[in-house]
Structure formats: structure tokens, C-alpha cells
Amino acid sequence: MSLSVINLTVSFNATDGRSLQALKGLSLTVNRGEVAGLAGASGAGKSLVAEALMGLLPGNALVSGHVTVDGQKPRPGSLALAPQTIDALDPLARIAPQLARFGKPFGRTVDAMKLLADVGLEPDVAHAFPHELSGGMAKRLLLASALASGAGFIIADEPTGGLDPGNADRVMALIASLARKGHGMLVISHDLQRLAAISRRITVMQDGAIAETADAGCFASEGSALSSPYTRALWRAQEIYGTC
Numbered sequence: 731m732s733l734s735v736i737n738l739t740v741s742f743n744a745t746d747g748r749s750l751q752a753l754k755g756l757s758l759t760v761n762r763g764e765v766a767g768l769a770g771a772s773g774a775g776k777s778l779v780a781e782a783l784m785g786l787l788p789g790n791a792l793v794s795g796h797v798t799v800d801g802q803k804p805r806p807g808s809l810a811l812a813p814q815t816i817d818a819l820d821p822l823a824r825i826a827p828q829l830a831r832f833g834k835p836f837g838r839t840v841d842a843m844k845l846l847a848d849v850g851l852e853p854d855v856a857h858a859f860p861h862e863l864s865g866g867m868a869k870r871l872l873l874a875s876a877l878a879s880g881a882g883f884i885i886a887d888e889p890t891g892g893l894d895p896g897n898a899d900r901v902m903a904l905i906a907s908l909a910r911k912g913h914g915m916l917v918i919s920h921d922l923q924r925l926a927a928i929s930r931r932i933t934v935m936q937d938g939a940i941a942e943t944a945d946a947g948c949f950a951s952e953g954s955a956l957s958s959p960y961t962r963a964l965w966r967a968q969e970i971y972g973t974c
């Protein structure tokens with residue numbers, strides 16, 4: 731039971747008639763019950779993967795490849811995105827009714843209080859507006875908004891971006907617990923150390939292509955088990971950063 735992406739390519743038609751290939755044949759698998767990581771430097775194409783899988787690319791994008799969810803063509807609600815920022819939420823709607831809205835297109839009646847509890851948010855958050863939440867609370871809410879759809883597979887785009895170390899640890903622990911409950915979690919992150927701690931394997935992207943897909947255990951010590959020089963350099967840069 732998995733999300734399978736085979737040879738995903740994305741190119742953009744520019745107004746001058748040229749075509750820019752931004753994703754160059756990406757393949758990955760996310761099994762239910764596990765976290766798979768997607769990493770790479772800024773501009774490598776990580777968010778494009780999320781946008782292509784969610785059908786969110788603009789009209790000048792040409793997408794090809796083969797995507798299945800549990801062996802079938804993805805259907806609405808089988809895959810959900812926890813976006814990077816609360817800009818994706820309605821600033822004028824209180825949290826509980828807003829969560830209910832995320833379930834509606836898929837015919838789901840959302841129990842907002844249960845959903846908040848599932849992501850570790852207090853019941854009084856139900857009456858708040860998105861901008862009233864702290865960074866860590868907002869990241870949890872974004873995960874809740876994806877869970878509201880009932881999707882078995884969730885893409886979390888930079889779930890620890892902008893968080894302090896303690897909150898980043900807690901959000902990664904929440905993602906690991908969602909996987910233990912049976913979700914397949916695809917986590918896009920620059921934070922290789924925290925990503926490796928919860929993932930089964932990590933796909934590292936470079937310039938729209940895969941540099942390497944490695945078992946998370948390879949992201950350890952000097953990274954000598956990693957096969958790509960690019961991935962090793964990315965990992966070692968984090969190690970140095972992490973010990974500063």
C-alpha cells in the first residue's frame with residue numbers, strides 16, 4: 731500500500747516559446763506507515779514535486795509521469811498537502827469551521843476537536859484565528875488541515891521551517907506518530923538531521939533531478955555510506971552547522 735511516483739517531469743512554457751525543464755524524471759515511493767524524506771538545496775524542485783502531485787501547478791506547466799496511490803490512479807482526497815505557511819489558510823475564519831471546510835469537498839464531517847487533539851493542540855484553538863497561533867501551533871494546524879481531508883498520504887512541505895529546535899523536534903515527533911498510525915508521510919525539509927531521525931529513506935534532489943535516494947541510516951557521522959558526492963556535501967554542511 732503506497733504512493734508511487736515514477737519518472738515525474740515538469741516543464742514550463744515561457745512566453746518566448748522556450749521550455750524550461752524544472753523536474754527531470756523523479757521517482758519515489760512512500761509506503762503507508764512510514765515517513766519518506768525529500769531534501770535538497772533551495773530551488774532543487776522539492777515544492778514542485780508537491781505541487782505536481784497535488785495538481786497545483788499553473789497552466790503553463792507540462793507534467794508527465796506515472797503516479798498511483800495504493801495501485802490506483804489518485805482520486806480526490808487520497809493525497810493531501812500540509813503547506814509551508816498559514817498563508818494557505820483563510821485569515822478571517824476561525825480554526826474549527828475552517829478545518830470543517832477542508833473535509834467538505836471529500837464528503838467528510840470533520841470532528842475539529844478530535845483533529846486538534848490528534849495534532850497536540852488545545853481545544854481553545856478551535857475558536858482562534860490562524861494569525862493568533864505561534865509558529866509551532868501553526869505547523870500543527872497545517873498538518874491538521876491535511877488530515878481533515880481523510881487522505882492516507884500526506885505531503886508536509888517544510889514542517890519545521892522557522893521553528894526553534896524544541897518545536898521542530900515536537901513537530902517531527904508528531905509526523906512520526908502520524909506514520910505509526912498508518913499514514914504515508916512525504917516530508918520535504920532542509921533539516922536533514924531531524925528528517926533522517928524519523929524517515930525510512932531520503933531522496934535528495936539537485937537541479938530538478940535525483941542526486942540519490944538513501945536509507946536514512948546513511949545520514950550519520952561523516953556520511954561515508956552516501957553514494958553521491960552532492961548528498962555527502964549537503965549532509966556534512968548540516969553536520970558542521972549543527973555543531974556550531
Ligand SMILES: Nc1ncnc2c1ncn2[C@@H]1O[C@H](COP(=O)(O)OP(=O)(O)OP(=O)(O)O)[C@@H](O)[C@H]1O
Nearest residue numbers: 742750752770771772773774775776777778779788
Ligand atoms: N511557475 C513556474 N514557472 C517557471 N519556473 C518555476 C515555476 N515554479 C517553480 N519554478 C522553478 O522550479 C525550480 C524549483 O523550485 P521549487 O520551488 O520546487 O524549489 P525548492 O526545492 O522547493 O526550493 P525551496 O527549498 O527554496 O523551497 C526553481 O528554479 C523555480 O524557479
